[in-house]
Amino acid sequence: MIAVRHLTKQYPTHLAVDDVSFEVGARETLVLLGTSGSGKTTTLKMINRLIEPTSGVIEVNGVAIGERKLHELRREIGYVIQETGLFPHYTIGENIALVPRLLQWDERKIQDRIRELMAMLRLPETFLKAYPSQLSGGQRQRVGLARALAAQPSILLMDEPLGALDPVTRSAIRREFRNLEEIRQKTIVLVTHDIREAFELGDRVALMDGGRIQQIGTPRELLLRPVNEFVRKFFADQWLSLQLHAFSLQDLSPYLPDEATSPPEARLFPAHTQLADVMSELSGPNSIVFQSNHRFITVQSATIWPALGQLLQNQSVS
Amino acid sequence: MQEFFEFVVEHADKLAEQTLTHIGLTFLSLCIALIIGIPLGVLITFRPRIVGVVLGSVGVLQTIPSIALLGFMIPLLGIGPGPAIVALFLYALLPIVQNTYVGIREVSPALKEAARGMGLTPWQVLMRLEFPLALPVIFAGIRTATVINVGVATLAAYLAAGGLGEFIFGGIALNNTNMILAGTIPSALLAILLDAGLARLQKLRGLGRYRVMAVFFLLVPVLSSFYLVPGAGRPTLRAGFAHEFYGRADGYPALLRTYNLHLASRLIDQNLMYEAVRTDLVDIISGYSTDGRIKAFNLRTLTDDKHAFPPYEAALVVRQNTLKQHPELQPTLDLLAGQLSDSSMTELNYQVDHLHQSPAAVARQFLTSAGLLRKPDGQKRQGKIVIGAMIFTEQYILAEIVRQLVENRTALEVITKTGLGGTKICFDALIAGDLDLYPEYTGTGLLVILQPPLVVSDTLQVSTKAVYQYVSQEFDRKYQLSWLKPLGFNNTYALMMREAQAEQLGIRTNSELKQYLDR
Numbered sequence: 001m002i003a004v005r006h007l008t009k010q011y012p013t014h015l016a017v018d019d020v021s022f023e024v025g026a027r028e029t030l031v032l033l034g035t036s037g038s039g040k041t042t043t044l045k046m047i048n049r050l051i052e053p054t055s056g057v058i059e060v061n062g063v064a065i066g067e068r069k070l071h072e073l074r075r076e077i078g079y080v081i082q083e084t085g086l087f088p089h090y091t092i093g094e095n096i097a098l099v100p101r102l103l104q105w106d107e108r109k110i111q112d113r114i115r116e117l118m119a120m121l122r123l124p125e126t127f128l129k130a131y132p133s134q135l136s137g138g139q140r141q142r143v144g145l146a147r148a149l150a151a152q153p154s155i156l157l158m159d160e161p162l163g164a165l166d167p168v169t170r171s172a173i174r175r176e177f178r179n180l181e182e183i184r185q186k187t188i189v190l191v192t193h194d195i196r197e198a199f200e201l202g203d204r205v206a207l208m209d210g211g212r213i214q215q216i217g218t219p220r221e222l223l224l225r226p227v228n229e230f231v232r233k234f235f236a237d238q239w240l241s242l243q244l245h246a247f248s249l250q251d252l253s254p255y256l257p258d259e260a261t262s263p264p265e266a267r268l269f270p271a272h273t274q275l276a277d278v279m280s281e282l283s284g285p286n287s288i289v290f291q292s293n294h295r296f297i298t299v300q301s302a303t304i305w306p307a308l309g310q311l312l313q314n315q316s317v318s
Numbered sequence: 319m320q321e322f323f324e325f326v327v328e329h330a331d332k333l334a335e336q337t338l339t340h341i342g343l344t345f346l347s348l349c350i351a352l353i354i355g356i357p358l359g360v361l362i363t364f365r366p367r368i369v370g371v372v373l374g375s376v377g378v379l380q381t382i383p384s385i386a387l388l389g390f391m392i393p394l395l396g397i398g399p400g401p402a403i404v405a406l407f408l409y410a411l412l413p414i415v416q417n418t419y420v421g422i423r424e425v426s427p428a429l430k431e432a433a434r435g436m437g438l439t440p441w442q443v444l445m446r447l448e449f450p451l452a453l454p455v456i457f458a459g460i461r462t463a464t465v466i467n468v469g470v471a472t473l474a475a476y477l478a479a480g481g482l483g484e485f486i487f488g489g490i491a492l493n494n495t496n497m498i499l500a501g502t503i504p505s506a507l508l509a510i511l512l513d514a515g516l517a518r519l520q521k522l523r524g525l526g527r528y529r530v531m532a533v534f535f536l537l538v539p540v541l542s543s544f545y546l547v548p549g550a551g552r553p554t555l556r557a558g559f560a561h562e563f564y565g566r567a568d569g570y571p572a573l574l575r576t577y578n579l580h581l582a583s584r585l586i587d588q589n590l591m592y593e594a595v596r597t598d599l600v601d602i603i604s605g606y607s608t609d610g611r612i613k614a615f616n617l618r619t620l621t622d623d624k625h626a627f628p629p630y631e632a633a634l635v636v637r638q639n640t641l642k643q644h645p646e647l648q649p650t651l652d653l654l655a656g657q658l659s660d661s662s663m664t665e666l667n668y669q670v671d672h673l674h675q676s677p678a679a680v681a682r683q684f685l686t687s688a689g690l691l692r693k694p695d696g697q698k699r700q701g702k703i704v705i706g707a708m709i710f711t712e713q714y715i716l717a718e719i720v721r722q723l724v725e726n727r728t729a730l731e732v733i734t735k736t737g738l739g740g741t742k743i744c745f746d747a748l749i750a751g752d753l754d755l756y757p758e759y760t761g762t763g764l765l766v767i768l769q770p771p772l773v774v775s776d777t778l779q780v781s782t783k784a785v786y787q788y789v790s791q792e793f794d795r796k797y798q799l800s801w802l803k804p805l806g807f808n809n810t811y812a813l814m815m816r817e818a819q820a821e822q823l824g825i826r827t828n829s830e831l832k833q834y835l836d837r
Contacts, residue, residue: 045435050435085432087429087433163508
């Protein structure tokens with residue numbers, strides 16, 4: 001879907017992006033992770049040509065973006081930014097309808113689409129006539145997403161989309177995003193400085209520093225097989241809790257006893273659930289069950305840590 | 319207060335007309351400033367390199383004192399509504415250009431980027447995002463420009479463009495407080511009303527705001543057209559009257575009384591009046607019969623066949639104290655008696671007004687040719703007297719003649735105070751002792767200062783000599799001021815027209831003018 005090759009952006013005073021290359025496949029989410037000044041946002045903005053590169057090539061669906069008409073290219077790519085960038089003088093409805101109207105969609109189709117998005121993002125229809133300033137930060141963020149999705153782009157670019165929200169709202173919306181079918185269908189490039197966000201949302205993560213990609217790979221690869229000292233140190237602080245994002249229940253199955261039948265009254269979870277998402281269910285004596293190879297496996301807080309310890313030992317050996 | 323309301327009621331027609339003209343001038347110039355200023359402000363947001371130059375230039379225009387800016391218009395564009403509107407437009411430009419630029423620039427960069435990122439073209443970003451969000455700031459600029467223009471538009475009267483300034487200038491010239499207030503209060507009210515109205519508009523929220531602002535933009539051209547209203551359905555001849563003429567009992571009111579001659583008039587600075595008739599801005603003016611420009615501009619003086627205007631024999635009015643203090647003064651000044659005929663005064667005025675010689679040089683030539691100057695004896699200066707002169711050419715020349723003559727023949731030092739606003743100002747200064755003498759006209763002394771009952775002035779007016787005798791007696795008795803012997807010429811009011819037009823319409827006298835208008 002998106003191919004970036006030898007991308008460089010040289011500003012008069014500094015080199016912002018230095019020979020960056022990556023590819024993003026269809027329906028994949030790539031997170032550009034890094035501290036401020038690492039070049040991640042500059043890289044993102046070059047994809048929809050808000051910034052023109054000094055050298056290098058970007059292809060979207062096999063066509064170099066330099067050959068596309070600027071506004072046509074952008075209308076095909078959803079764009080979500082921090083603080084959402086909603087027009088303060090447009091109602092919520094008008095904001096969401098912005099790109100479809102630019103594309104001259106049929107008005108009835110636009111209205112249907114708005115209602116569909118509002119329902120999907122759990123926004124009450126009474127908001128349609130409200131102005132952005134009347135909504136809470138989390139609600140605005142959802143409207144921002146709805147606006148980016150409105151014209152059904154196949155690609156979404158997101159620049160710190162949750163940056164303006166408090167931690168609790170952040171993780172709630174993150175979970176919502178992840179579970180939306182429509183978002184799972186998109187090819188997404190997301191910029192963030194939040195490591196947990198990167199691990200939760202990214203299929204792959206590109207860790208950037210000084211304008212270069214230090215390492216690109218799945219969260220697990222970055223965590224367990226850092227290519228250099230920078231990458232190792234970057235995750236060192238949260239190493240333990242990040243494990244919980246890097247592994248799912250399925251990964252633990254070899255290290256836990258299984259049974260042929262489900263224990264009575266057990267709560268069943270899908271096997272691909274990230275460990276981080278089940279931790280809150282395991283406080284005290286509670287236990288949960290998941291299914292693997294037609295066998296049922298019970299997990300408790302007392303058993304999860306030893307199992308994880310064995311898993312990590314094996315990972316570092318292999 | 320009572321008098322003020324009487325004045326307003328009496329001049330209600332004229333006041334309504336001036337107010338309409340004033341609104342028209344304000345909004346016509348504002349309209350042009352909007353048409354040029356807003357696109358200019360938008361343009362410079364796209365071209366950061368010329369921001370400094372553009373804002374600098376319109377800023378410099380703003381620093382020019384308004385009266386000076388209007389003054390510059392006369393040599394550049396002449397007089398009339400055109401130049402006045404140009405000057406007002408230049409004045410309104412800065413707040414509009416600046417606020418458009420600032421308003422658009424201050425729209426959050428994140429919003430602009432979001433808009434571009436979603437695929438809005440630069441034009442769409444401007445029209446859908448930047449312009450609507452900048453509108454309150456732009457409106458603040460329009461509000462400032464409007465209030466400035468209401469104020470500056472009072473000066474348009476100086477360029478013969480009409481407006482409430484007519485009464486303000488007129489009131490100043492006549493030292494008539496009621497007349498000044500009649501111009502000032504409506505223009506102040508207009509400024510306050512527009513300011514408050516636009517302020518409310520600016521504070522409106524939501525969608526309603528855009529609708530109301532759109533209405534405002536449509537309203538501006540409508541209000542502009544007010545300028546044309548007072549001109550509609552007018553008689554074919556337009557008059558331009560000097561403020562003094564309009565306000566003085568022996569001027570326009572006398573014309574009304576004697577001939578019942580109603581003219582649609584614009585009040586014009588008396589120095590620009592001749593220019594106005596020459597350039598077809600008006601057809602009839604209230605001139606002075608000895609003005610040099612009658613000759614220069616080929617004007618016809620209409621005969622005052624029913625003696626509406628009293629005689630205006632020029633003579634020097636002197637404080638009796640001064641004459642006692644400097645006994646040599648009276649015989650010296652009496653040398654001028656009868657030396658200046660109507661035609662010779664016209665000629666002197668012509669030399670200054672049209673040939674642009676200095677009053678001093680013209681006065682010197684006159685005194686030399688009349689043989690009134692002696693060889694200077696180089697004696698030391700002792701004592702001094704102050705001569706006043708009103709603000710028109712003839713008075714400057716007369717003051718110079720007196721100064722040169724007195725300094726030549728006596729040891730007195732002579733100080734001239736020229737450019738005084740009018741008779742009332744000179745007379746008050748004379749009573750207060752700030753002046754020792756000034757050239758005055760018998761008719762003015764009679765009607766402006768003495769103001770005898772109508773019966774008395776009507777009987778006197780027929781005879782030049784009777785008027786002179788009456789004023790010199792009364793001034794002596796009431797004010798201890800002496801009228802010296804008349805200088806010889808009679809500088810009375812007269813209606814004047816362009817020679818060609820007067821010829822074509824067959825108008826030679828005021829009665830014929832009246833007949834023409836009534837036809």
